[in-house]
Amino acid sequence: MYMKTAIKYKIWENKRPLMIYYGIIYTILVASALAITSADNGSISVSGIEFASMIFIFISGLNYFGETFRMFLQNGLSRKTLFISFVFSIIPITAFMAILDSINSLIMGYITNYKSLYLQFYHPRYVESSGTGLQFFEGILWSLFAYAMLAMLGVFITTLYYRMDKKQKLVVSIGFPLLLFVVLPMLDNSFTNGAIFRGIGDSFAFAWGYQHGFNPYYSMLTCTLFFIFFGGLAYLLIRKAVVQE
Amino acid sequence: MNFEDERPIFAQIAEEIENGILSGAFPEDSQIPSTTEISVRYKINPATVLKGMNLLVDSNIIYKKRGIGMFVAQDAKSKLMQKRKDQFYENFIVRVIDEANKLRLPKEEVQYMLERGFNR
Amino acid sequence: MNFIEVKSLTKTFGNVTALKNINLKFEGNKIYGLLGRNGAGKTTLLNIINNRIFPDSGEVLIDGVTAFENDYAQRNVYLMSEKNYYPLTMKVNNVFKWTNEFYPLFDMDYAKELTAKFGLNPAKKVKELSTGYNSIFKIIIALSVNTPYILLDEPVLGLDANHRAIFYKTLIENYNANPKTIIISTHLIDEVANVLEDIIIINQGEILKNESCEQLLTQGYTVTGSTTTINSFIADKNTIGYDTLGGLKTAYIYGSVDKSELPTGVEISKLDLQRLFIQLTNS
Numbered sequence A: 001m002y003m004k005t006a007i008k009y010k011i012w013e014n015k016r017p018l019m020i021y022y023g024i025i026y027t028i029l030v031a032s033a034l035a036i037t038s039a040d041n042g043s044i045s046v047s048g049i050e051f052a053s054m055i056f057i058f059i060s061g062l063n064y065f066g067e068t069f070r071m072f073l074q075n076g077l078s079r080k081t082l083f084i085s086f087v088f089s090i091i092p093i094t095a096f097m098a099i100l101d102s103i104n105s106l107i108m109g110y111i112t113n114y115k116s117l118y119l120q121f122y123h124p125r126y127v128e129s130s131g132t133g134l135q136f137f138e139g140i141l142w143s144l145f146a147y148a149m150l151a152m153l154g155v156f157i158t159t160l161y162y163r164m165d166k167k168q169k170l171v172v173s174i175g176f177p178l179l180l181f182v183v184l185p186m187l188d189n190s191f192t193n194g195a196i197f198r199g200i201g202d203s204f205a206f207a208w209g210y211q212h213g214f215n216p217y218y219s220m221l222t223c224t225l226f227f228i229f230f231g232g233l234a235y236l237l238i239r240k241a242v243v244q245e
Numbered sequence B: 001m002n003f004e005d006e007r008p009i010f011a012q013i014a015e016e017i018e019n020g021i022l023s024g025a026f027p028e029d030s031q032i033p034s035t036t037e038i039s040v041r042y043k044i045n046p047a048t049v050l051k052g053m054n055l056l057v058d059s060n061i062i063y064k065k066r067g068i069g070m071f072v073a074q075d076a077k078s079k080l081m082q083k084r085k086d087q088f089y090e091n092f093i094v095r096v097i098d099e100a101n102k103l104r105l106p107k108e109e110v111q112y113m114l115e116r117g118f119n120r
Numbered sequence C: 001m002n003f004i005e006v007k008s009l010t011k012t013f014g015n016v017t018a019l020k021n022i023n024l025k026f027e028g029n030k031i032y033g034l035l036g037r038n039g040a041g042k043t044t045l046l047n048i049i050n051n052r053i054f055p056d057s058g059e060v061l062i063d064g065v066t067a068f069e070n071d072y073a074q075r076n077v078y079l080m081s082e083k084n085y086y087p088l089t090m091k092v093n094n095v096f097k098w099t100n101e102f103y104p105l106f107d108m109d110y111a112k113e114l115t116a117k118f119g120l121n122p123a124k125k126v127k128e129l130s131t132g133y134n135s136i137f138k139i140i141i142a143l144s145v146n147t148p149y150i151l152l153d154e155p156v157l158g159l160d161a162n163h164r165a166i167f168y169k170t171l172i173e174n175y176n177a178n179p180k181t182i183i184i185s186t187h188l189i190d191e192v193a194n195v196l197e198d199i200i201i202i203n204q205g206e207i208l209k210n211e212s213c214e215q216l217l218t219q220g221y222t223v224t225g226s227t228t229t230i231n232s233f234i235a236d237k238n239t240i241g242y243d244t245l246g247g248l249k250t251a252y253i254y255g256s257v258d259k260s261e262l263p264t265g266v267e268i269s270k271l272d273l274q275r276l277f278i279q280l281t282n283s
Helices: A001-039 A049-062 A066-074 A078-111 A117-126 A132-163 A165-189 A195-207 A217-239 B011-022 B036-042 B045-060 B076-102 B109-118 C043-048 C092-102 C108-118 C133-142 C161-177 C189-195 C211-217 C229-232 C273-279
Strands: B062-065 B069-072 C005-012 C017-028 C030-035 C057-063 C077-080 C151-152 C181-185 C198-205 C205-211 C221-228 C239-245 C248-254 C267-270
Touching: A001 A049, A001 A066, A001 A078, A001 A195, A001 C092, A001 C189, A049 A078, A049 A117, A066 A132, A066 C017, A078 A117, A078 A132, A078 A217, A078 C005, A078 C267, A117 A132, A117 A217, A117 B109, A132 A165, A132 A217, A132 C181, A195 A217, A217 B069, A217 C229, B011 B045, B011 B076, B036 B045, B036 C161, B045 B062, B045 C161, B045 C189, B109 C239, C005 C043, C005 C239, C017 C043, C030 C043, C043 C057, C043 C077, C043 C151, C043 C181, C077 C133, C092 C108, C092 C133, C108 C161, C181 C189, C189 C273, C198 C211, C198 C221, C198 C273, C211 C273, C221 C229, C221 C273, C229 C239, C239 C273
Parallel strands: C030 C181, C030 C198, C077 C151, C151 C181
Antiparallel strands: B062 B069, C005 C017, C005 C057, C198 C205, C221 C248, C221 C267, C239 C248
16 A cells, blocks of 8 residues: 555656656757758767666666655655565656657657667667567667666665765775776786686676577576666665664 | 642642632533633643543532533532632631741731731 | 553664663553653654664564554654655645655645644745744644654744744644644743643653653652751752752752641742753753
């Protein structure tokens, strides 16, 4: 009973930012469509609007916790209800965005030489078949899984930072990039002869389905696993979260 | 010593109602203000007001009509008069005499002073 | 089982003990005063009851079921806290609307009536409200939400005298029309004393007193007289504090005093709640 209201609240909360975001996106799309059709020489091109959506969703994920947590506590809702409402609001919101983005891509593809992010990644899969229907459908699915995973990543990061004290925040904020961009490359260079980064590249190619004929379902499975992973961690962090006065 | 001014709120409420009855503001068999009205008017917890009312119910000054409210009893005024007379004796006369004894005032002088007070 | 039960509650923040093994019972349809000095543990207690923070040990039962992580138990409680918990950019109107969604018994018409009565502009955003109107805005929700338990933590913070008068009157009207358990934590004891039925005094995380307001008030006295008389008079009494002025001594006594044994030259008077509170918590 309160779960439904909680989900409704989360969706309501995201309505305004979504409207603003799509206001900007449509302005860009219409303007570029006009510019491209009038220029007519292929000098201008626009593509991969989903990338903007991904950034938008990730940032929304980062803003998903703090204010809602206080609002829900004030209204007597448990942390469990809070977390479940996160999951069940992320799915419809990202589904809505995935469908809208795919429709936009389809329309833009007809008018201009626009290429969706999905097609940029998985174009080889559709070279032989001309089934735009399947391509459209799989594009929506792929976007949905990727968006939802990014939203949950945002939720995880924000709850992690909420739970950490100042010292821990500092250690993670400096330590994580240091590890990824300094320590690991150095290690890889001097001890493993690039095996680490090759391994990472290979697992990416595998997880993204590149090694299996550009199969998007691999990446959907990967996104699902990461969604569950980040979600699980976020839940553990939220379960014991308390208000910071 | 001013114990009297610092009695519990419920006793003060009871006395306020008694004063209303004595002054004729609440005639016999008339309805007195409800607990809610008094509680809101003076911003007092209704349980306190009710306690004051019950004090008067117990001494048959007011009675309860179920579902309607509290009413002034038939002989409430005369009963209160008698009660206040008793209190007058306890609170004033007895103390006057105690104080007079402390000051070693003879009975005749106290009587003379009373006389003087009446002729003031 | 219409009561909130607090059982052996302990809470520490770092090395500060905020609550030490607290046991309490808030009965149905009573107005409680939760009194204590700053940092005594009042807000901590209320926050634990409302599931905002967790205790180190102990439990809270609302009508017999746990208060922790329990949406259904919390449906019966509304905590108006000193700090704001509503999104800062949300409009007052929208806060009412959502409160109505989360608490189905919220009385929107009454909330609007009170909004007009207090002169609150419902089109304003939460962050645009002054301290006083922030309190008023939360008071209105607390009085309209119709939960069996409302907890008010410093409800009159920032309110001017007129608004405070409206608040006390509205509170009593509301309580008469819809009896409920109201727990008021406040520093302005004098103003609220007559509204309270029971008093709980918390001091340094422990319950100092838990009894009816009337009972409490019958036990506080001041006796004033020459230092020597007072000293001998209070020797066998529970003295909770004293002041001296030259050779004159005023002692604050907790307990009953037999008027007849009062030595000559000693003045006795009762302590009001505020002064009694100050003496009891003055350590």
